[in-house]
Amino acid sequence: MARATLKSASKTSSASPPARLEQGAATADFRPLYRQVKDMLVARIADGTWTPDKAIPNEFELAADIGVSQGTVRKALDELANENLLVRYQGRGTFVASHDEARILFQFFKLAPDSGDKIFPESTILQVGQIAAPRATAQALALEPSAAVIRIRRLRSLAGRPAIVETILLPAARFAGLTDAPIPNNLYQLYAAKFGVRIGRAQERLKAVALTARDARDLGTAAQTPALMIDRIAYGLDGRAIEHRISICLTQDIHYLSDLK
Amino acid sequence: MARATLKSASKTSSASPPARLEQGAATADFRPLYRQVKDMLVARIADGTWTPDKAIPNEFELAADIGVSQGTVRKALDELANENLLVRYQGRGTFVASHDEARILFQFFKLAPDSGDKIFPESTILQVGQIAAPRATAQALALEPSAAVIRIRRLRSLAGRPAIVETILLPAARFAGLTDAPIPNNLYQLYAAKFGVRIGRAQERLKAVALTARDARDLGTAAQTPALMIDRIAYGLDGRAIEHRISICLTQDIHYLSDLK
DNA sequence: TAGTGGTCTAGACCACACA
DNA sequence: GTGTGGTCTAGACCACTAA
Numbered sequence: 180m181a182r183a184t185l186k187s188a189s190k191t192s193s194a195s196p197p198a199r200l201e202q203g204a205a206t207a208d209f210r211p212l213y214r215q216v217k218d219m220l221v222a223r224i225a226d227g228t229w230t231p232d233k234a235i236p237n238e239f240e241l242a243a244d245i246g247v248s249q250g251t252v253r254k255a256l257d258e259l260a261n262e263n264l265l266v267r268y269q270g271r272g273t274f275v276a277s278h279d280e281a282r283i284l285f286q287f288f289k290l291a292p293d294s295g296d297k298i299f300p301e302s303t304i305l306q307v308g309q310i311a312a313p314r315a316t317a318q319a320l321a322l323e324p325s326a327a328v329i330r331i332r333r334l335r336s337l338a339g340r341p342a343i344v345e346t347i348l349l350p351a352a353r354f355a356g357l358t359d360a361p362i363p364n365n366l367y368q369l370y371a372a373k374f375g376v377r378i379g380r381a382q383e384r385l386k387a388v389a390l391t392a393r394d395a396r397d398l399g400t401a402a403q404t405p406a407l408m409i410d411r412i413a414y415g416l417d418g419r420a421i422e423h424r425i426s427i428c429l430t431q432d433i434h435y436l437s438d439l440k
Numbered sequence: 441m442a443r444a445t446l447k448s449a450s451k452t453s454s455a456s457p458p459a460r461l462e463q464g465a466a467t468a469d470f471r472p473l474y475r476q477v478k479d480m481l482v483a484r485i486a487d488g489t490w491t492p493d494k495a496i497p498n499e500f501e502l503a504a505d506i507g508v509s510q511g512t513v514r515k516a517l518d519e520l521a522n523e524n525l526l527v528r529y530q531g532r533g534t535f536v537a538s539h540d541e542a543r544i545l546f547q548f549f550k551l552a553p554d555s556g557d558k559i560f561p562e563s564t565i566l567q568v569g570q571i572a573a574p575r576a577t578a579q580a581l582a583l584e585p586s587a588a589v590i591r592i593r594r595l596r597s598l599a600g601r602p603a604i605v606e607t608i609l610l611p612a613a614r615f616a617g618l619t620d621a622p623i624p625n626n627l628y629q630l631y632a633a634k635f636g637v638r639i640g641r642a643q644e645r646l647k648a649v650a651l652t653a654r655d656a657r658d659l660g661t662a663a664q665t666p667a668l669m670i671d672r673i674a675y676g677l678d679g680r681a682i683e684h685r686i687s688i689c690l691t692q693d694i695h696y697l698s699d700l701k
Numbered sequence: 702t703a704g705t706g707g708t709c710t711a712g713a714c715c716a717c718a719c720a
Numbered sequence: 721g722t723g724t725g726g727t728c729t730a731g732a733c734c735a736c737t738a739a
Contacts, residue, residue: 383698533704
C-alpha cells in the first residue's frame with residue numbers, strides 16, 4: 180500500500196460513527212499516516228469529544244475506526260503522550276491530560292524554592308477589568324490594535340511569602356463572562372472547563388528588571404529591587420495564542436528552573 | 441521469546457567483535473530490551489567508538505551485532521535522536537551529534553536578541569586560574585570540599601555588545617592541561633575533543649540580581665543594574681556533573697527563551 | 702543503482718489494573 | 721479473568737542520498 184493513502188475496503192466497524200481519514204483526491208497530501216491520525220486525535224481532544232475523566236477508545240478501536248493498523252495509531256498516541264496532551268496508563272487506558280495542579284507544576288510553573296520541593300502558589304486577586312489591548316499584547320495574541328482584553332492582576336505567594344505579581348491578559352471576545360464569577364487559582368483548568376480552550380504549550384521570555392514602585396508595594400518590598408520578569412504567551416491545541424501573562428518575581432529565595440536536553 | 445532475555449543462537453555475524461547483550465544470570469534485569477540497547481549505544485558514544493564525522497552502523501548491522509530485531513534497535517535509536525545524542529538523516533545514515541555551534545545555539549544557549557535571530561556569542565577571556573572549589577561548586581560537581589578546580593572568567597558579546605560575564609568551574613583532575621592552550625569559544629567541543637567528555641544535558645537555575653561593581657565594570661555599565669544570573673550544571677553522558685557555570689547577563693536588549701511543552 | 706532511514710502492517714506475548 | 725497499554729519480532733515498501 181502506498182504511503183499516505185488509505186484502503187477503502189471496509190473492515191468490521193463498530194457501532195460508533197466512522198471516522199476514516201480522507202485522502203484529498205485532487206490535493207496531494209503526502210504527510211505520513213500517523214501524522215494525519217495525530218491531527219485527527221488532537222481535534223477530538225480540542226473539541227471536547229473526550230474528557231480527562233474517561234479513557235479514550237483503545238488502540239484497536241481507534242485503528243478500526245480510522246482504517247489504519249494498530250501500530251500506526253500507537254505511534255500517534257505515543258507522540259501525543261510525549262507532548263503531554265495524553266497520559267497513558269498500562270492496564271487502565273489512555274486519557275486526555277488534565278490541567279490539574281500536578282501537571283501545571285510540572286509543565287508550566289518553573290519557579291521553585293531554593294530549598295525544598297515545588298509547591299503550587301496561592302493567589303490573591305488585586306484587580307480585574309477590561310482594557311484596550313496594549314500593543315505588545317495585541318501583537319502576542321494576534322488581535323486588532325486595540326481590541327478589548329480582560330486584565331487580571333494578582334499576587335501569588337509561595338510558602339506563605341508574597342513572591343510574584345502577575346498580570347494576565349485575555350481576548351475579551353473569547354472569554355466573555357469570565358469576570359462574572361470568582362477567579363480560581365488554576366486558570367488553565369477554568370479555560371478548559373468554561374471556555375473549551377485547552378492550553379497545549381507556552382513560550383516564556385525572561386529578563387531581569389528593577390521593581391516598579393507599584394509592584395514593590397504589592398510585594399511588600401523596596402522599589403528598584405531586582406526581579407525576574409517572565410513574559411509568557413500560551414497557545415491552544417490549534418496553535419493559536421490564547422493568553423499573555425507577565426509575571427514579576429522576587430528571586431531571593433526561589434529560582435526559575437530550566438532543563439536543557 | 442520472553443521479555444528482556446536474549447536468544448543465544450548465533451546469527452550470521454559480521455567481522456566486527458560481537459557485542460551481544462548479556463543477561464545477568466543471577467541478578468534480575470527486567471529492563472526492556474530497547475533500553476539495554478540504548479545504554480549500550482550511549483556507552484559507545486561516550487567512549488568515542490563512534491565520532492560525529494562518520495555514520496554509525498546501520499540498523500540491521502547493529503541488530504545483528506547485538507542479537508535483537510531491527511525494530512528494537514530503531515526504537516533505541518529514535519529515542520537517542522529525540523534526546524539530541526544522535527542525528528538521523530534519511531538516505532545518509534545516523535551520526536553522533538556534535539557540539540557544533542548550531543547545536544549549542546539550539547540546545548544550550550537560550551539567550552536571544554529581542555529582535556533578530558539567535559547568534560553565537562564571541563568571547564574574551566578575562567581570567568584563568570586554579571582555586572579551591574567554592575562550596576556551591578563542590579556540591580554541584582560532587583567534589584570533595586575544597587578540591588582543585590579550574591576557573592575561567594570570560595566576557596561574552598552579542599552582536600558586538602558586551603552582554604554576559606561568565607565564570608566556568610571545572611574539576612582540575614579531569615581537565616588537567618586545559619589552561620595550557622588557548623581557550624576556544626566553544627568549550628563543549630573542546631571537552632569532547634581533548635578530554636573525551638561529552639555534555640549531554642544541563643540544568644539552569646535563574647535569578648535576578650544586582651550587578652556587583654566588578655561585573656558592572658567588565659560589562660561597561662553601572663553597578664546595581666538588574667541582571668539575570670544563570671547558574672548552570674552540565675552533565676556528561678554518564679549522568680555525572682561535569683561543569684559549573686555562572687553567567688551574569690544584561691537583559692536590556694536580549695532575553696532568555698524557555699519553551700514549555 | 703545501492704544503501705540508508707522512514708513508514709506501515711500483522712501478530713505474538715508480557716505486565717499491569719480492576720472487577 | 722478480562723482488557724488495557726508495553727514490548728518485540730518480521731517483513732514489505734517508500735523516500736532520500738550519494739556514488
